[in-house]
Amino acid sequence: MEKYEKNDMSQEMKRKISEHPCYSGEAQHKFGRLHLAVAPKCNIECNYCDRKFDCVNESRPGVTSVVLSPKDALAWTDQVLAQHPFIHVVGIAGPGDPLANEETFETFRLIREKYPDLTLCVSTNGLMLEDRFSDLLKYNVETLTVTMNSMDPDIQMQIVDHIVYNKKHYHGREAAEILIEKQISGIQKAVDAGLAVKINTVLIPGINDNHILDMAQKFHDMGVYIMNIMPLINQAKFKDRRPPTDAERNTLQNACLPYVKQMKHCRQCRSDAYGLLGQDLSLLSKTRGDELRSASKAKRTPQLIDLSGDVKSSGSAELKHENMPAKNALK
Template sequence: MTDEGYPTANVQGKEIPYDPETLRRIKEHPCFSEKACHAFGRAHLAVAPKCNIQCNYCVRDFDCVNESRPGVTSEVLSPGDGVARVREVMEKFPYVKVIGIAGPGEPLANPETLETMRLVHEEFPHLILCLSTNGLMLPEYIDELVKYDVYNLTVTLNAIDPEIGAKIYSHVTYKGKKYEGVEGAKILLEQQLKGIQMAVERKMIVKINTVYIPGVNDEHIPEIAKKVGAMGVYNFNIIPLIPQYKFEGVTPPTPAMKRAMHDRCAPYVKQMKHCQRCRADAVGKLGQDMQSCLSHGCGEKKEE
């Protein structure tokens, strides 16, 4: 634990204190610090429509303004449009400290993601860059992320047992070939764990998202927390299932069930309890999405 109250990084069994820049990336990121979510905001750039896996709970909508959940966006942006969006966001909402890419598909399955990160990093080097990924291609692209100072990373990891993963993923497309069942889940898991370890070794601040699916992975979630905690990830976010697609008949966990799961996982890794399940084009503070105000003249007055 540092003097500021933040834990040290556990890298291959060694406790390494966070440097000042890493602490800043924690303190100013609303998803990595509960205090930050009241003061600072984030902007998601929806530049990544394609996905390389199919989760049984995922429906991606590319022209949706009526829902607030992962996988939806009002429009898909080009890298150039993404940088223009950042300019507008910084003019209207200067409390935004984080620029992230979280879809609406898998960021690392879209070359536009890295191009956008490059452009944003060049023009706004002071902003925190963040990526959310399923982890399948993370080992391949992790050093490019480091090159553009993308040090805040979220990996969605729903199972560390391929038998359970096979119930969650319809298929995984890897190196041009589609894999189903346990075979696909095993490939995905191997890549996820490899990528997470590589990220920790590169001093990235890693958050794990796990979708809580009653009757599928619920009793398995504490094992996921134990595994990633031992790997040195920073925090662990339990996301209640949104019943849709193949899991539309599954009753989601109640708030009490979620709290109980946090309690079971807390001994292994720091828990994130303030997630708002953001859209792929979310802008502003958590729970106060302002993306619909962009280019419509209803932004907040710029702070002095």
């Protein structure tokens, strides 16, 4: 019944998974990851999402202290890897959707050219996964996370306010149907290509809690490697909704386990996190936080960026190298 054990992955892919802290419970204690926040634009609006740029005080998805240019992301990677060689994975997870930002692919190009042995990882909502999949293969992105909260349009339309696809806005059931169709086709394409696919599903009591087991069974059939059932962070339009209890989430994880491997050690990381999962170095240095806070006040203002054409942040100029975290902040 455990489809993930039958996934037709290469031995090299299996080795990389064993060193990926999000895919292996054992790896989280030995190997680290580096998130590069180069992707501010997003093409969907989820009702639970509150993306914050220039923020050093919160630890959750969608938050970053700075948005880096690809060039600065490479310089930051050089600095982090030089001092923390236990980091084997470099990923892009926002603060928007990586596949809606050309900077993602330029960053992957630069990282792959200089560090051919690193595992490259991307986390996406999946709307553009099928469309941009060849670009991920071009830079040998090997591990993929897709956030998918429902396969039922009636449920999905309660979670996602709207989407932007091919520069056109879609709302309601139409948006939900398009998003689900694109997610499923993209996930299947990635599985068939031999990538290690992880699904992030936000558990929202009263909306999708009775649907997630059905999703796990479908993921079993598709060949998904691992599933991460994440608790709702009640914020934005869902600020008044009740998050699940630990017991509720644990019960659901155990129910899904016969169908797809479950990730139970997720920390719901920031878009600029680095280090071990349980020891995010981006949060440990007060010096780094002070430097970034000062730089961000001078250079940027928090702004939601929507991919509805050529919309750009008023503070989207590339960050200069001196605005990056100082080396002594990594110690």
